[in-house]
Amino acid sequence: MKKYLFILPAFLIVFFAVPAVIVSAATSTTTINVAVASVISITSGGTLSLSVTPSGSGAQTVANDTVTVSTNDSAGYTLQLANSSATTAALTSGANTIAASAGTQGSPVVQAVNTWGYCVAGIGGFVCPSSSSASQAISATYKFAGTPLSAAPNTIKTTATTATNDTTSVWYGVAVDTSKPSGTYSSTVTYTGTAN
Amino acid sequence: MTFHIKKSGLVAVALISLVSVLSSNSAKAATTQQSLTLSPTSIVQSFDKDSSNNGSIQVINQGSSAYDFSVYATPYSVTGEEYKQDFSPIAGAVNIADWFSFPSSSYHIEPGQTVAVPYTITVPSGALSGGYYGVIFAEVKNPAVVNGVTIKDRLGSIFYLTVNGPAVNRGSLLSWEVKPFQKPDLTGYVRIADTGTLHFSATVNATVKDMFGFNKLTFTSVKEVLPQTVRKIPVTWTNTPFLGLYKISGSVSYLGKTETLGTKYVVVMSMVARYVLSGLAIILVVILTIHEITKFRRNKNKSKHAKYSKKKK
Numbered sequence: 202m203k204k205y206l207f208i209l210p211a212f213l214i215v216f217f218a219v220p221a222v223i224v225s226a227a228t229s230t231t232t233i234n235v236a237v238a239s240v241i242s243i244t245s246g247g248t249l250s251l252s253v254t255p256s257g258s259g260a261q262t263v264a265n266d267t268v269t270v271s272t273n274d275s276a277g278y279t280l281q282l283a284n285s286s287a288t289t290a291a292l293t294s295g296a297n298t299i300a301a302s303a304g305t306q307g308s309p310v311v312q313a314v315n316t317w318g319y320c321v322a323g324i325g326g327f328v329c330p331s332s333s334s335a336s337q338a339i340s341a342t343y344k345f346a347g348t349p350l351s352a353a354p355n356t357i358k359t360t361a362t363t364a365t366n367d368t369t370s371v372w373y374g375v376a377v378d379t380s381k382p383s384g385t386y387s388s389t390v391t392y393t394g395t396a397n
Numbered sequence: 398m399t400f401h402i403k404k405s406g407l408v409a410v411a412l413i414s415l416v417s418v419l420s421s422n423s424a425k426a427a428t429t430q431q432s433l434t435l436s437p438t439s440i441v442q443s444f445d446k447d448s449s450n451n452g453s454i455q456v457i458n459q460g461s462s463a464y465d466f467s468v469y470a471t472p473y474s475v476t477g478e479e480y481k482q483d484f485s486p487i488a489g490a491v492n493i494a495d496w497f498s499f500p501s502s503s504y505h506i507e508p509g510q511t512v513a514v515p516y517t518i519t520v521p522s523g524a525l526s527g528g529y530y531g532v533i534f535a536e537v538k539n540p541a542v543v544n545g546v547t548i549k550d551r552l553g554s555i556f557y558l559t560v561n562g563p564a565v566n567r568g569s570l571l572s573w574e575v576k577p578f579q580k581p582d583l584t585g586y587v588r589i590a591d592t593g594t595l596h597f598s599a600t601v602n603a604t605v606k607d608m609f610g611f612n613k614l615t616f617t618s619v620k621e622v623l624p625q626t627v628r629k630i631p632v633t634w635t636n637t638p639f640l641g642l643y644k645i646s647g648s649v650s651y652l653g654k655t656e657t658l659g660t661k662y663v664v665v666m667s668m669v670a671r672y673v674l675s676g677l678a679i680i681l682v683v684i685l686t687i688h689e690i691t692k693f694r695r696n697k698n699k700s701k702h703a704k705y706s707k708k709k710k
């Protein structure tokens with residue numbers, strides 16, 4: 202009986218140690234390199250309706266569009282706003298126009314009658330609405346700027362590092378009185394997003 | 398009964414009409430969301446004169462609606478230390494947009510789809526050696542609205558191109574600026590100058606620690622610095638607490654060298670915290686003043702009383 206006692210350790214060696222040696226002999230190192238591409242994405246409303254029923258002293262409608270930007274680029278991103286036109290920033294309806302606000306990003310102004318403009322809280326001297334409203338008396342508080350022409354966009358946000366669903370609320374306002382012919386007035390604004 | 402039904406119907410129609418009129422007069426926010434994604438955000442490439450290279454950028458639609466988009470190239474330049482981006486041609490300078498060509502300038506993309514946009518860059522034989530900079534834009538083509546504002550989104554992939562040949566790679570760290578008293582968000586600035594003829598990338602690493610040595614922020618940012626410009630790179634701790642004393646330090650690596658950004662101490666205090674502290678200081682001064690006045694009067698009374706007692710004696 203005793204002479205068969207070696208069978209148990211031999212069995213254990215064959216079934217556990219030897220495969221382990223074989224496995225370790227067959228092991229090789231694989232380095233996995235993963236290249237993560239840089240991306241930037243932008244989401245916005247696409248269109249914004251600004252309807253206003255004018256009054257003698259002027260009525261104002263304000264509404265906002267939310268621009269959402271994400272990027273995994275550690276340089277961050279820059280978001281710019283400009284009118285798509287190189288020649289006019291006015292809202293147009295055939296030959297009729299609603300002029301762009303005389304304010305600028307650095308010096309926005311209270312909306313004058315028969316003008317339209319944009320406002321981004323926290324930059325320049327903007328004072329923006331907090332909620333949408335239609336055909337109300339012109340606010341003496343809110344300060345708007347005209348949308349710049351395409352060649353000279355305004356920077357509305359710059360970040361220093363990566364961003365996830367970073368939102369920027371862009372307010373648009375239009376103020377008209379009854380001297381403005383009725384009609385459908387429109388303009389196009391371009392948001393440009395680039396990594397820094 | 399018939400009359401009542403007719404009457405109710407009329408009221409309902411009137412109400413619906415009223416609601417329609419009111420809603421048509423209200424300011425409407427955008428109803429559809431479009432999503433445009435572009436990859437990569439930048440490309441760094443070297444070319445020999447009179448050579449060309451093919452590549453592609455990826456446009457991804459992560460939104461829920463299909464749209465058309467256009468692609469085109471523009472020059473890329475910057476102004477000021479904040480690097481305000483400019484995509485307009487500069488008079489007298491090479492318009493790098495002419496080096497780019499596309500098999501198609503317009504594409505259609507469905508939700509969830511990725512479209513590879515091929516491009517070819519051809520460097521003319523007469524190009525001088527040095528750095529050249531451009532952008533490929535992908536721009537959503539939205540149908541124009543008749544009443545209001547049509548929004549167009551566009552994203553750019555920046556190209557940092559080098560035309561091989563004699564060039565100077567030179568730059569220096571100008572300054573590391575951190576104001577000792579700040580409002581949130583805590584921000585420092587690294588200013589780097591490129592005095593050569595080629596761009597280079599600068600990697601800024603920074604850490605913000607509190608006074609107990611606990612790490613509050615680890616910041617890394619890689620930025621390209623263009624020739625003959627100074628770039629002011631912000632180091633920002635977003636959502637800094639409204640009150641605190643912190644130390645910020647780090648390093649900047651560029652052109653194969655690493656320079657240390659020395660430790661700076663910063664007191665961060667929001668406006669609210671400033672008002673509260675100012676209020677507390679004023680209250681403290683008032684209490685101390687009252688205390689001193691009371692003490693003075695008490696001493697005066699005591700001395701009066703002592704005088705009177707002396708006289709009486």
